[in-house]
Amino acid sequence: MRSELRELEGQSFDVAIIGAGINGCSAAQHLAAAGYKVLLVDQNDFASGATSRSGRILHCGLRFLAPKKTVWEFFSAPGQLWMKIRTAKEMAEAQGELYTTIRPYLRPMDIALPIYAGQGYSGWHVDIGAMLVRWMNRGRSPINYRRWKGVKSPHPFVRHLTRPEAIRSVVAFDDQQFIWPERIALDACFNARDLGAVVRNYTRVVGLEKSGASAWRLQLSDMTGSATVEAAYVLNLAGIEIDAANRLVPGLHNIPPRVRAMKGVHILVRLPKEYRGHGIAGENSLGEHIFCLPWGEYHYIGPTETIYDGDPNEVTPDDEDISFLKREAQALLPGLPIMDARVELAWAGARPITFDPEHAHGKRLPFSIFHDMTDEGARNLLAVTWGIIVNHRATARRIVDEIRKRLSPSGTGCRIDYAPRSRPNLNPTSSKAELDAAVAHFIDVECATSAVDILCRRTMLFWDNVVTAMLLSRVVAAMSDKFGWSERRQAAEIDDFRSYVSRQHRVDALIDEI
Known part of the structure; x- marks a missing residue:
C-alpha cells in the first residue's frame, strides 16, 4: 500500500526519474542495480500512458529495412541505409533478449505483407532483409520467413487483399506480440524497488529547480500531501509531457520543444475463426502503415497517425478515428466485412516522438534520443524522447552509461532479475x-x-x-x-x-x- 508522501520530506537521491512508463521503470531498475539511490514518480499509475496504449508489437526488425520509395535511395543516402540497418539490428537483438527472458509475456503471430508493383522494391529485396534479420537475431527468436509469387500464398488474409492482379509477391514471417506491456513495466518497477529504489505512482512533480551548482530540488504532491526532496541528477521520461516537465525549471519556459505528440488509435473487432493467429500489414491511403493483428479471439486494427496537442490525460479514440480505421482496413481487405464489424474495444495513445521542425510528424529514426539540458543552463537534467517498448532495456543501459559520466553511484551494484515476477491469479471464477x-x-x-x-x-x-x-x-x-x-x-x-x-x-x- 502506498505510504504517505510526507515520509519522503527532506530525503536525497542520486537520481530522480519523472515518468513511470516502460522506460522510466526500466531506467529505475538498471540505475538501482548499478548502485544509484533512485526515486521514480509518475502523476498517474505505473505504465498507464503510452506503454499501455501501444500497438503491442515486438518487431523483429524486418520492417525497418524497407526503403520509403525505392531501394536506390539507399545508394544516394548511405547514411539512411546505415541508420536503418542499425535500427533493425537493435530490434532483432532486443527481440532475441526479450524472447529468452520474458517469453510468457510474448505471443507469436504470423504476419503477411503483400508487395505490389510500383512499391519500389521486390520480393528478393525482402529476402535479403530477412537473411540480415536472421543473422542479427542469431536464432534466438525464430522468424519463419516465407515468400510466394503473386497471390499463391496460403495465408488466409491474402485472398481478400485489394488489387490482387498487382501483387508481385507475398511474404510472411513470425513476429512477437507484447500481450502484457503493463506487466513488463510493473515487473521492472518492483524489481527496482527490491533493489532499493523508491517508487511512487499518483505523485506529481509540481516544482523543479536547481539546488546549488548541479543538484536539484523537486516539489512533490499527491492526495495525501506534499514533500520536497533533492536529487543530484534528474531524468525526464515524462512521455508527451517531457516539454511540460522541462518548463517547470525556472528559465526554461521558452526553450524549443523536444517532443511531437502523435496520437495512435487501435480498434478491436471479431473476425472468423480461420484468421486467428494470423495478421496482415499494408499501407493506408496516406502511405502509412496499417496492421490487422490477432488478439485472442479478436483482431485489432491500427494505428492512426495524427498530431495531438490536447489534454495528456484524455487521449481517447473518437468517432473519426474509428471510421478512418474501418475505412482503411476495408480498402486493404475488401473481401472481409470490416465496415459492419462491431468495435469491441478501442484505445488511443500519444507517442513522444522526437520533435523536428522539418518533419511535421516528428523525427522517426533513430529511437531514444538523449537531450542533455546543460546547454540550456540545466546541468544534470536529461530528457529522452521516442523511447519505445522494444528497446527499453537498451535505452536504460545507455542512460546508466550517460549518468556515470557525471555521477558515481552512492551504493554498490547488484544483479537485475528480469524473470517474470510471481503474482496471484485473478479471474471471473476466483473464489x-x-x-x-x-x-x-x-x-x-x-x-x-x-x-x-x-x-x-x-x-x-x-x-x-x-x-x-x-x-x-x-x-x-x-x-x-x-x-x-x-x-x-x-x-x-x-x-x-x-x-x-x-x-x-x-x-x-x-x-x-x-
Missing part, C-alpha cells in the same frame, strides 16, 4: 478467498488504488475482454475491505471504472454474466 488475496496483493505490494489499476493493468482481465459486472462488484467489495470504503464510495468506484472504460476504450457495457 472469494482467492479474489480477496489477489486484491490485497495488488494494493499492498503493487500500489494499486482503483479498480482500473487492478483490472486494466495488474491483470489482463480487461484486455482479454472478460470483465463482468459481477467481477467488478466483487473486486470493489474486496478493495472496500482494505480501504474501509462506505457503500456510497463503492458505488462511486464502480461508476468511475465504467466511466473510464467508456471514455478511454469505448466500452459502454460490461460482459453479461454467464
Whole structure:
C-alpha cells in the first residue's frame, strides 16, 4: 500500500526519474542495480500512458529495412541505409533478449505483407532483409520467413487483399506480440524497488529547480500531501509531457520543444475463426502503415497517425478515428466485412516522438534520443524522447552509461532479475478467498488504488475482454475491505471504472454474466 508522501520530506537521491512508463521503470531498475539511490514518480499509475496504449508489437526488425520509395535511395543516402540497418539490428537483438527472458509475456503471430508493383522494391529485396534479420537475431527468436509469387500464398488474409492482379509477391514471417506491456513495466518497477529504489505512482512533480551548482530540488504532491526532496541528477521520461516537465525549471519556459505528440488509435473487432493467429500489414491511403493483428479471439486494427496537442490525460479514440480505421482496413481487405464489424474495444495513445521542425510528424529514426539540458543552463537534467517498448532495456543501459559520466553511484551494484515476477491469479471464477488475496496483493505490494489499476493493468482481465459486472462488484467489495470504503464510495468506484472504460476504450457495457 502506498505510504504517505510526507515520509519522503527532506530525503536525497542520486537520481530522480519523472515518468513511470516502460522506460522510466526500466531506467529505475538498471540505475538501482548499478548502485544509484533512485526515486521514480509518475502523476498517474505505473505504465498507464503510452506503454499501455501501444500497438503491442515486438518487431523483429524486418520492417525497418524497407526503403520509403525505392531501394536506390539507399545508394544516394548511405547514411539512411546505415541508420536503418542499425535500427533493425537493435530490434532483432532486443527481440532475441526479450524472447529468452520474458517469453510468457510474448505471443507469436504470423504476419503477411503483400508487395505490389510500383512499391519500389521486390520480393528478393525482402529476402535479403530477412537473411540480415536472421543473422542479427542469431536464432534466438525464430522468424519463419516465407515468400510466394503473386497471390499463391496460403495465408488466409491474402485472398481478400485489394488489387490482387498487382501483387508481385507475398511474404510472411513470425513476429512477437507484447500481450502484457503493463506487466513488463510493473515487473521492472518492483524489481527496482527490491533493489532499493523508491517508487511512487499518483505523485506529481509540481516544482523543479536547481539546488546549488548541479543538484536539484523537486516539489512533490499527491492526495495525501506534499514533500520536497533533492536529487543530484534528474531524468525526464515524462512521455508527451517531457516539454511540460522541462518548463517547470525556472528559465526554461521558452526553450524549443523536444517532443511531437502523435496520437495512435487501435480498434478491436471479431473476425472468423480461420484468421486467428494470423495478421496482415499494408499501407493506408496516406502511405502509412496499417496492421490487422490477432488478439485472442479478436483482431485489432491500427494505428492512426495524427498530431495531438490536447489534454495528456484524455487521449481517447473518437468517432473519426474509428471510421478512418474501418475505412482503411476495408480498402486493404475488401473481401472481409470490416465496415459492419462491431468495435469491441478501442484505445488511443500519444507517442513522444522526437520533435523536428522539418518533419511535421516528428523525427522517426533513430529511437531514444538523449537531450542533455546543460546547454540550456540545466546541468544534470536529461530528457529522452521516442523511447519505445522494444528497446527499453537498451535505452536504460545507455542512460546508466550517460549518468556515470557525471555521477558515481552512492551504493554498490547488484544483479537485475528480469524473470517474470510471481503474482496471484485473478479471474471471473476466483473464489472469494482467492479474489480477496489477489486484491490485497495488488494494493499492498503493487500500489494499486482503483479498480482500473487492478483490472486494466495488474491483470489482463480487461484486455482479454472478460470483465463482468459481477467481477467488478466483487473486486470493489474486496478493495472496500482494505480501504474501509462506505457503500456510497463503492458505488462511486464502480461508476468511475465504467466511466473510464467508456471514455478511454469505448466500452459502454460490461460482459453479461454467464
